[in-house]
Amino acid sequence: MAARPGLVAGVPGRGGGGFRRYATYRVATAAGVFTNTVFGLILVYTYLALWEARPGLGGYDQAQAVTYVWLAQALFAMLAVQGGGFEVELMERVRTGEIAVDLYRPVDPQLWWLANDMGRAVFQLLGRGVVPFLFGALFFPTALPGEPAVWAAFGVSLLLALLVSFAIRYLFALSVFWLLDGQGVGQALMVTGVFCSGMTLPLNAFPGALGDVVRVLPWAAQLQVPADVLMGETAVSGAFAFQAAWAVALLALGRLVQSAATRRVVVQGG
Amino acid sequence: MADAFIELVDVEKVFEVRRKTGFLRRERRSVRAVDSLSFTVARGEMVGYIGPNGAGKSTTIKMLTGILTPSGGRLRVAGIDPSRERTRLAHRMGVVLGQRTTLWWDLPLIDSYRLMHRMYRIPDARYRENLDRLVELLGLADLLDVPVRQLSLGQRMRGDIAAALLHDPEVLYLDEPTIGLDVMSKARVREFLRQLNAERATTVLLTTHDLQDIEQLCSRVMVIDRGRLVYDGALAGLHEVGESERTLVVDLERELPPIEAPAPARVVRVEGPRQWLAFPASESAAGLVARIAAEYPLVDLSVREPDIEAVIARMLDTPADTPDSPPDPAGHTVR
Amino acid sequence: MAWGRSRPVEGLRAYRLIAGMWIRSTLTYRASFALTVCGNLLLSGLDFVAILLMFAQVDALGGWTLPEVALLYGLSVTAFGIAQLAFGSVASLGGRVRDGSFDTLLVRPVPVLAQVAADRFALRRLGRGVQGSVVLGWALVAVDVDWGVVKVLLVPVTVVCGAVIFGSLFVAGGAFQFLAQDASEVQNAFTYGGTTLLQYPPTVFGRDLVRGVTFVLPLAFANWVPAAYLLGRPYPLGLPEGAAFAAPLVAVVCAAAAGAVWRAGLRSYRSTGS
Structure with missing residues (x-):
């Protein structure tokens, strides 16, 4: 439903860093906006049908379900829900062994890649997120708040979501040090990202025990929590705490794995 | 045809x-x-x-x-x-x-x-x-x-x-x-x-x-x-046409003043005991080499062919680069 | 064509040769291949899991039951899977044009479309078709249909026609990349977007959208219309009785249009060099 190839292929010639690099791909960006809008359109109708058959599902009314769809499309590229961010390059560098060069840089790898990914995220939010979101808000009844404070809280939640997203992808990418194959890892990232983030269906609409589980996994911090913050469906402090906890835990785990990976490279002599 | x-x-x-x-x-x-x-x-x-x-x-x-x-x-x-x-x-x-x-x-x-x-x-x-x-x-x-x-x-x-x-x-x-x-x-x-x-x-x-x-x-x-x-x-x-030149690189036993070569050959660069001489590509290097070997303490030498870009660049800079100049009698056309 | 062989035959032969080379290339990395086949199965299965999750909450979506939606899903994904296996590589034409390697295809004595379609032929894409046909098989058993000869025959015909329609989309989308090499994602909106759209009943969507995918981009004939006939449901947009059997005609028109677009794209490449 939301998993689609081309996100990676659409951004040619990686190398270099951050916002500026992505900003050159004007046509690819326009194409991405178009695709996000079309997928949003398809999902909106299916969600409307679902919420018509089951009003109040997951605590959302129809307008909220619609808002969720467009939010998901707007954040899809920014949060690299199905991959396609810095980790593609990192995995390639690990696979080819070029990573050994990076280890001699005087900067911390985790911070370096984080900065790189932040640049990408900002660009993709502005370049690929805004238009589909405005389209949705213009043509469909949405449930957007008027108070600036809520939007500010949403902004903070988004930043935390990006940290969690980064931390998850960093861990996946580092696994290539041991697995040596980036393709399978990329697919695993895609499957878990699309499903557990709530790209196919909002996590609060997942039934029974499955719903209870996915709602506490780190992926919930990516899309579901910011959406709930924006639509006033959750207490802001609790949401921040949930996201921050996962961000800290996963980033710390990332550092641990990073040092293990570094030792591995040093032992093998590159 | x-x-x-x-x-x-x-x-x-x-x-x-x-x-x-x-x-x-x-x-x-x-x-x-x-x-x-x-x-x-x-x-x-x-x-x-x-x-x-x-x-x-x-x-x-x-x-x-x-x-x-x-x-x-x-x-x-x-x-x-x-x-x-x-x-x-x-x-x-x-x-x-x-x-x-x-x-x-x-x-x-x-x-x-x-x-x-x-x-x-x-x-x-x-x-x-x-x-x-x-x-x-x-x-x-x-x-x-x-x-x-x-x-x-x-x-x-x-x-x-x-x-x-x-x-x-x-x-x-x-x-x-x-x-x-x-x-x-x-x-x-x-x-x-x-x-x-x-x-x-x-x-x-x-x-x-x-x-x-x-x-x-x-x-x-x-x-x-x-x-x-x-x-x-x-x-x-x-x-x-391109008046291209080859380069003779000469290593002498010690640093010496630029070699006095017969024209049109000339020294274009000196770096310690090594000297670079340019001479027309259409001429043989043999005479030049013999002369230097006879007069200078020679250690080693090599000939460098002209670079194709240099030949073309020189050719294109020549006044002959006008669109309608007549065919050259030697059988090749220069336009 | 020289030697009295028709271009389609030449094209098929070249396709087979090149695809064979890619399959053997892939099999040099067996473990990775096995992994990606599984990944592909899982990934395309996610769509259906989402539908199952929805039906865990409701009995009908747009008035259609789970087996009925599964029938739509099965027809859509199986046809798409076949088309993607055969023509999916055309989507990466832009990359070939961008890095200049497209030129090497033009100096070979076989049709370019066959070469582009067989380029990086990925057997792992079988996953989607397999997953789609499993769902289709279950749906055919589970739906409440009074099967006769016509209805039984209509199923494979629909799958083949759907594959041709989706294949045409892949080819036309590839041709578009002659003009805009970075626009491969636009194509995804129609191909992946199309197969996703068809997984849900037409009653779910806005009337204009249904009109668009019936008359402009005739995806509706890949499953909505024939499925409505099988299930005895009213056709979308009140189409006439025979519409369920129009799929072969629609498929032929789509293929012809895609062929024309492809030739125009190739012509423009050869006069601009992109």
């Missing part, structure tokens, strides 16, 4: 280029990549096609192979209009693009040849005969079962050349066939091309940046610049 295998009459190629001029504004501009290009190549000729980057070399090759359609003029290869009958011509030509292999990366070399065998519908007997001959001449016997990704650049180039010749093409286009190769590989490729041309009368058109390719292979050179043919004739003539 009856024996013209390749024939171009006033061929031109115009590209429409869109350029960004403002935030959203774009400007359309026509670029003439090739401008009223006329030449013929006889069957069995081996011709070097040279010029600076962006001069229109690869555009010409692409039109000759049918990849691009000319914007105007008349172009025939073996009597065929390449852009109209691309697939038919494909059976009669071989193409080697130096930077781009057509071999299957992960598979043994022989697999790529088997594909060519079937794709070009080469009769079995002829395929085997050609393969045996090419494998021997290009020294591929030990490489046939090696995956292409494990081949060195030189080995891969030889593999690519063989792939382009399995179907007995009448004409072979080579784009930078020796670029990046080591000395041994270069020599091998050149020797092979010489034989191919001599024994099978295959017409060869090659672009190169390496003047030695031309020197050792081509009796005829065509120089293109900014889409126009500026020289067509023998290599020796090119040196004359």
